Amino acid sequence: MPEQSSSEIPFHSAALSSQKALLEQVKNLPGQPGVYRFLGADGIVLYVGKAISLKKRVGSYFQKNDHSPRIRLMLAQVIGLETTVVRSEGEALVLENNLIKALSPRYNILFRDDKSYPYVVITGHASPRLAYYRGALDKRHQYFGPFPNSYVVKESIQLLQKVFRLRTCEDSVFANRSRPCLLHQIKRCSAPCVDLITADDYRSDVNNAVRFLNGKASEVLGELETRMQTASEAWLFEEAAAIRDQINALSRIQDKQFVSSNSSEVDADIVVCVIGSGMICVNLAMVRGGRHVGDKNLFPSHADGYDAPAALEAFLAQHYLDRNVPPVIFCHPEPENANVLAELLGQQAEHKVVLNSHPNGERRVWLDMAIKNAELAILQRSSQTATQHARLGSLIEALGWPDAVARIECFDISHTMGEATVASCVVYDRFDMQPKEYRRYNIEGITPGDDYAAMRQALIRRYGKIAAGEGVVPDVILIDGGKGQLSMATEAMAEVGMSSPILLGVAKGETRKAGLEQLILNDRPAPVVLKRDHPALHLIQQIRDEAHRFAITGHRARRAKTRVTSSLEDVEGIGPKRRQKLLASFGGLQGVKAASLDELKQVDGINSALAEKIYAVLHA
Structure with missing residues (x-):
């Protein structure tokens, strides 16, 4: 671990005195490498940055007047500062990105790509x-x-x-x-x-x-x-x-293969950053053994005010510092601090890592293809965002909601004759579905098949925590159901002490066909029925269908797990020895389930009656 020392500037209630305290402390900062954290109200970290000289870098925030709107907005909220001195610029880079991943500061560009790759x-x-x-x-x-x-x-x-x-x-x-x-x-x-x-x-x-x-x-x-x-x-x-x-x-x-290489054993990544339509897109493509194995596009959060070299440096640091690194990374444009990054990644990988921003031949073709893919991804996302803007605006206008409505959470219940009941909650925010914020709830302790009780339990479990300050309060809660479900949801929200979210029930029409949905609100005497091609209805259908998909996927997984765990142990007359013989004969439980009655009877110790019992239990 690097040798580090820390200093902290205390908070001050008045903005003026806080500013003076910050300036006084900046004068005393060392000219050594390190990491700084700007703090806002209640100690929330607003921004994490690195510096070759803490004194010069932090001082520049208070000496210049040509900051971007993002930086000006951040500085207006800063009331405290923390710094950590390290031994080198490389150590500062590592610490900066560890803190960004851990704290998710509001004004740092964030690449939420933390899943392990397959x-x-x-x-x-x-x-x-x-x-x-x-x-x-x-x-x-x-x-x-x-x-x-x-x-x-x-x-x-x-x-x-x-x-x-x-x-x-x-x-x-x-x-x-x-x-x-x-x-x-x-x-x-x-x-x-x-x-x-x-x-x-x-x-x-x-x-x-x-x-x-x-x-x-x-x-x-x-x-x-x-x-x-x-x-x-x-x-x-x-x-x-x-x-x-x-x-x-x-x-x-x-x-x-999408692309073949003349060098049969090439392992490389191609990383490009493109800015367009107010968005930043990073395209990551992978070549393994000379074969192009696919790519993915990443759109970072909090990217306002970043240029392409700075965004690319942030991606390379956040993406590779905890992962395997190929010997060559072809990138466009050249990232900031490219030499420091290459040295740091090489130390981690225990082999030389080259960041090449000016390749020739087929490597240049790879880079150009990645740039084109990033540009297409921005066009597609821009088109999708415009559509979502229009849909949400149409919904707000149709139902007379405040313009500030942005976050919608939708619930659905799934079960099979009351078995393995699962409630889903999906989130629509920032003009898109937010899968990382989805939640499922395994429903217990209710009468099987009671959808009202299941919905009530899910709402209380979710919004009981949010009412206590452990989450984000939505603007709208969409309930898949009619007046009964909406009334139950109103009671559940009153129980947890929340009255601010708008509750909207979505009831299927008389023939249960898409396009005939009725929208039910507590403040409307009659349901609202929108035209089949209304953009607002399309948005509601999109969110509701996603909640249904997420619920049924969770229910099927829970049901399968429940049925597999019961399996042979629930068959009367099947003890440990017979169970072992069955599993050995068919290579496991799945083999037993796939076996016919005649095949089951052929196992030593399994007569016709037992075979029928086994077959009935495993195919219930």
């Missing part, structure tokens, strides 16, 4: 497994990636299954198989679990998969063609045909 993993078992993986890396296994999204990883696994037929089953299933599974029958697995492939041949397939993931597809294709020719000359036509199918599948995978 990998393809080939395990280190005797019969290695091909799998999707997120999380900390284990040296016993081989990891390929990271990839920009889970879709790319899952698609890669499906393609690799077709070509190399590696197992994807869990170890517990693999160890208990007594016959091949469905994947073997559809030619997606060579069934090493029951020795339908020799250990050497399986290891050869694993090695070919590793080489392909490392960008050596041409070598793999060459060897497969040689093997096919050898098998054909030896009149082993079935083996030759199988290898031919592998070659064809591998060739199709190569054709699917």
